[in-house]
Amino acid sequence: MHLDAQANMDTISIAIAGFSVVSALLLLLIYACFVDVPGKSPHSIVWCASLLLGLAVVQSYQLRYFMGGTPPLDEFVYRLALFALPASFFFFGRWALQPTEPFRPVALFHLLPVVLLFVAPIEIALPVLLSFGAGYSIWLGSFVYGLRAQRKQFRFEFFYFIVMAALAVLVLILGFALPFMDDAFFYHFYSSAIAVGLAIMIVALIANPTLIGDLSEAARARYGTSTLGGIDVDACLKKLHETMVVAKAYQNEGLSLASLAEELGISGHQLSELVNTRLGMGFSRYVRECRVEAAKSLLVSAPSQSILSISIDTGFRSQSAFYAAFKEVTGQSPGDYRKRARNSSTPE
Incomplete structure (x- = not known):
């Protein structure tokens, strides 16, 4: 035995x-x-x-x-x-x-x-x-x-x-x-x-x-030397919001830390620290959240648009990546979110 x-x-x-x-x-x-x-x-x-x-x-x-x-x-x-x-x-x-x-x-x-x-x-x-x-x-x-x-x-x-x-x-x-x-x-x-x-x-x-x-x-944000000295942080945050949300830079599926930093006129390290210390998240998470917020709006305002089409319109490389990010940020799938939003707007 x-x-x-x-x-x-x-x-x-x-x-x-x-x-x-x-x-x-x-x-x-x-x-x-x-x-x-x-x-x-x-x-x-x-x-x-x-x-x-x-x-x-x-x-x-x-x-x-x-x-x-x-x-x-x-x-x-x-x-x-x-x-x-x-x-x-x-x-x-x-x-x-x-x-x-x-x-x-x-x-x-x-x-x-x-x-x-x-x-x-x-x-x-x-x-x-x-x-x-x-x-x-x-x-x-x-x-x-x-x-x-x-x-x-x-x-x-x-x-x-x-x-x-x-x-x-x-x-x-x-x-x-x-x-x-x-x-x-x-x-x-x-x-x-x-x-x-x-x-x-x-x-x-x-x-x-x-x-x-x-x-x-x-x-780097917590233990490193700050790279934000000499720049107008509030102005950078405003420009970041305008670029990402208003101008919809998140739609570019190839968006990177370096390319966005160049558009804002600051270095990649400065943008990374800005997002970390002022928004409390990493750059990748920030981009995902911007895309998911845009997707949430489309799921409600465009009920006939397919989820695959929405994932493409919001900059995700694939539908699976969209599902994973949406579930990570909201705790539910895009389909469930759309269904709940539709039910909550239906008069009893």
Whole structure:
């Protein structure tokens, strides 16, 4: 019976580890090629690659272990990838959220777990490694929490980071208990924790493709040096409203931060800070809200116009993107909104 349970657990873990390897490589491709972050730093791409490739290597060795291979910690490549993960996680988070952050020599401290791998026994190095990992997860969660005033929608994203931090703390506890427990249980749990973390990031990016860019903009607005000195903020806000709402710039499906900033006569960084600090949202969210507001008006004033036609008229690239944005902003689908608006205007 025990052997059957172990075999079932190994089968599940094989599937989980395989999913993680594919997910890590997919996330790397998405971030490097498709995620649009203003001023995306080469540092963030390098450390993203280090983090996700490291996770793929770790899960590959654990996958081999679940299939009857040697314990992963006996393999040098596994240990090297494992001990590089905390630094990769920290540096990626730092430069993804603050792409203009300069490199400082004191940051080399975060490579301490890698150094310990070569100078300390695994019984000492592993708990230190896991402590760094849990600490960085908590740091990232608190960093996002500090941006709550910049973004009303970050409450859900903060939940994602809370879950990831909780998983990191549980892995830390199991790491300290490793000398007193079955090694296989630790590998099974650690593999599952990695998979959950990757799944959370995939779900978060699907739900909000501009998540990293929004976080980066909010971080720059909160922690960076203001770029709005010397410009008439109220006049810029008025011109922004006239351009977006009156002149209907939102109808341009290729509208970008740079093109709109040029039209307003300010820099992209200034427009980003203006929208963040004065309107409480990122540029992408602001554009979506302008488009949804226009769509709401059309859904009521043009009852015979199709939803597909309305999505095109308001600048959305596809009907699916329109549905997702409309549901995000209003909490209901375009069809439901039109139906409720029609019912509320019908005399009893």
